Amino acid sequence: MKPEYLIICVEDEPDVLDAVLRDLAPFESHFIIEGFGSADSVRDFLTASSAGTLKPALFVCDHMMPGTTGVDFLVDVETFGLAAGAKKMLLTGQAGLLETVKAVNQGHLDYYLAKPWTPESLQQAVRLLLTSFIREQDLNPMPYMGVLDPAQLADMLRGDRRLTDR
């Protein structure tokens, strides 16, 4: 299928960013996965494409980065109309309690995954978040069937009023 939504990964250490992108490879068939080295480069990208057709579905963010921290960035993202509804994940070992609370309360954080992570735990978390996104945006779940959480898919397909006999 032609992907219409983005998964945006923000991580300043190139090796770590590569690892994240590698682990997210199974989702490439259905989403466009972009990696960025800093929060500012994401902001530039989003403002440039705010007239475009691609919308972010998920942010996977490190916290400790030069310039804007991950938490502050996720709080910031709330102001981007384009990113409304996108799911937010913190992938870090270095966010203290205060910052995490801020991310949850002001940034509406959806998931916190501590470093170091296993590919399975990252993929499972991403799968759940993407499924929630598709559900909340009321998108047609059919094209995404290969990557969605099967348990939730049952309810989505059964309740989807677009699927009728003809």
Place this chain on the structure above:
Amino acid sequence: MSTLQKLGLILGIAGFLLPFLIRFDDLSFPGHLALSIFLLAAFFWMLEPIPIHATSLLVILLGVGLLSGAGPVFGGMDPELVFGMHGGFRPGSAAAYVGTLANPIIILFLGGFMLADAAVKFDFDRNVTRVLMKPFGTRPKWILLGLMTVTGLLSAFMSNTATTAMMMTVILPFMSTMPSGDRFKVALALSIPFAANIGGMATPIGSPPNAIVVAASARAGHAISFGEWMSMALPLVIVAMLATWWLLYRMHRPTVTDIRLRQDTTWNRSRKAKLFYGVFGATLLLWVTESWHGVSSNYVALVPITFLSVFSVMEPSDLRKLPWEVLWLVAGGIALGIYMEQTRLSDWMVGLIDWSAFSGVVILGMFAFIGLLISNFMSNTVAATLLMPLAITIGLSQGDAGIANPTLLALMIGLGTSFAMVLPISTPPNAIAMATGVVKTSDMARSGLAVGLIGIVLLITFSVFFWNDIIH
């Protein structure tokens, strides 16, 4: 709009205008008007520049405008004058045309839809699946049969598409654990849509094309009761199901030896759920005993419609979610059939070919085959709608004693369309199977073609040896 859709738009409009520009001998003026509507509808339905239910509504609107006594063409004219001028055509009743939206068959389907949606609301379908799968154990061969049996059973009264969606998620978790080379995944993924389409033939409410069959047969003089339909279709469904199971198993052998499907559902014991179980059971009972109590199944359908509402088992928010557009799709199909009959357009179309050259059985086979063929590329209901008026007219001219009578021909077309499972676009259940990513188009085409051929053979065999006697 895609290229095909643009083509459909152009052809539809061109087709609509054609009878205004060219005069066909032997076709009356109202017949030309009906031909305009037919050509517009045919191209719009086939290539879908607008949604198919919208085309159905256009059909009703154009009928009222062009052919009824309330429209601009024949409005205000003395019906007897029109009768004399236009070869025995009396302007149609606009109320009758619009009334197709509440045709008794539509009411029957509305009852079926409400029961089906209530079943989903109270998890009835998932619980039935869990309970009925238990006896089938864990061996792949029997699990496959179990899945197909349950799918077929559910799709007989629920929509094939909803049943496929639900059953697909039962097998998806397990399929993701299977080794990638295991061909049995394909068997599992294909078994669901195939079983759903086959199961949809078992009852009049199983699938929308069935409504076209019942409506057409009723207009031709033979109303097929719920029980009569089942006594004809159910044996065929069972044979087709077993044949398809055997076929899929042979073509896609498993390497796994054990299949465990996890289903975490429990029976809903709330008051409303119990009321639903009661209404469902009562309706089913009344439907199958129609020949004893004599009340048409169409009006029995008012029982679930009424009592699910009376007890607020289905609330307005539920009612709003019913697939009303499918009902309208069928209504438009019924209306078109009426126009073609009233204006003698079907007589004219049938007269273009010399049918006396073909024996009754050949005609049966031809309609089954053509129905199946074209339905692979378009909606089953549309395929049935387009072929039905011709078949009924031929059937009536052949005389009721012949094998190619209207009811059998209608069944050939309606059930033939349900056997069309070659491509992802053939039916929504096929599309769902494709979306899993487990099935290649070539897998589906190979198995689908085989099932289609089996279907035609079964349809002709059952008609000739069993159904003709049941009808007469």
